Amino acid sequence: MPNVLVRDLPAPVHAALLARAAGEGRSLQQYLTAELTRLASRPTNAELFDRIQGRAERAGVSAAEILNEVRSGRDRAQ
Numbered sequence: 001m002p003n004v005l006v007r008d009l010p011a012p013v014h015a016a017l018l019a020r021a022a023g024e025g026r027s028l029q030q031y032l033t034a035e036l037t038r039l040a041s042r043p044t045n046a047e048l049f050d051r052i053q054g055r056a057e058r059a060g061v062s063a064a065e066i067l068n069e070v071r072s073g074r075d076r077a078q
Contacts, residue, residue: 017031017032
């Protein structure tokens with residue numbers, strides 16, 4: 001399994017991570033592995049926007065129409 005080394009981590013950040021790991025009853029390695037796994041499983045903003053665009057296209061709605069509706073809603077709310 002690959003390893004990751006983080007250099008020059010500020011002491012307060014390290015302390016906070018240790019405290020969080022301890023609060024969950026985990027070692028720092030277990031805690032960071034779970035957090036990095038969670039982070040890697042989330043889509044990037046670009047992937048998320050591509051998904052949204054794909055749904056809009058399948059629904060027959062253009063990005064411009066969506067933006068116009070959002071702007072219109074914001075204008076009505078003011």
